[in-house]
Amino acid sequence: MNTLLLGVVGSNAYGLAHADSDVDRLGVFAAPAVAFHGLRLPIDRAATVVEHDPDVTMHEARKLAMLCLSSNPTATELLWLPSYEVGSPLGEELVGIRGAFASADGVRNAYFGYATSQFKRLLTTGQFQSKMRSRRSKHARHLLRLLDQGYEYYATGRLTLRLADPERYREFGERVAADPSVARAALAAAEERFAATRSPLPAEPDTPVVEAWLLRVREAYR
Structure with missing residues (x-):
């Protein structure tokens, strides 16, 4: 799996974990661009991989972007972690453009x-x-x-x-x-x-910035 970004989320990230709490990880990966030309596209449900023991949820780059563009709280927190267990250059770019997702x-x-x-x-x-x-x-x-x-x-x-x-x-x-x-x-x-409260956030997300990042991902993982 082409992992771009991976970090610990959930109760451990919030400071609410206790001795019996699970350690939840969330990440984003890049499917090879050729996979989008077949019969079974890596989108929607097929774009998320969930594993247990340990608990890890991985979203394909496009799906993670779509979730963050809707300000989905669970997906969005991946972009605001203080540190990451895996951080590729494209993953670091994703964190760098996190402001583009919000409205x-x-x-x-x-x-x-x-x-x-x-x-x-x-x-x-x-x-x-x-x-x-x-x-x-x-x-x-x-x-x-x-x-x-x-x-x-x-x-x-x-x-x-x-x-x-x-x-x-x-x-x-x-x-x-x-x-x-x-x-x-x-x-x-x-x-x-x-x-x-008057929010400083824009009326719409900056989708061109997000799409440009996604296209760089596709170019890198042909």
């Missing part, structure tokens, strides 16, 4: 929108209600993280993955696990913050 509405909708949808599931479906308390607590922690990180990204154009006060998120998770309605106040406060 004001895209970030707001991806982070605040996703957190809102997760909260609604927490309240209205049995999927989370039927899980053990620790599972509900974890979902709540990450809901608050998405709200805070999304707002920082929206308000400053930068994304900090390491949480300054991990205990705050753990405490929030425990409170929401006991009473999911507690999360309503956090969502309302986040909605007010987003509405009151």
Whole structure:
């Protein structure tokens, strides 16, 4: 596999990991350009490779770019890690153009929108209600993280993955696990913050910059 970039993401990147936490890795690879001329193209589901023990998710370069252009929180965090286990020249170029992927509405909708949808599931479906308390607590922690990180990204154009006060998120998770309605106040406060802030992010991503990078990847891996 032509790995361009690989790093540790998830709870270990946020500072929320505990002794039993898995170490999750996320990366981007380049499929050979000739693969895009066959019957089974390396796109959509075929563009993601998931392995376990250890847990690694790899997205093909085009798919990772498309996910980041929509400000997908899970994919976007790969571009904002403080260090990488694998960093090829093209991977370093990708990190260097990370600002090209963001747009004001895209970030707001991806982070605040996703957190809102997760909260609604927490309240209205049995999927989370039927899980053990620790599972509900974890979902709540990450809901608050998405709200805070999304707002920082929206308000400053930068994304900090390491949480300054991990205990705050753990405490929030425990409170929401006991009473999911507690999360309503956090969502309302986040909605007010987003509405009151003028983002420095552009109205649209800089897709020509992203496409130029992807074409360099295709040229390098014919």
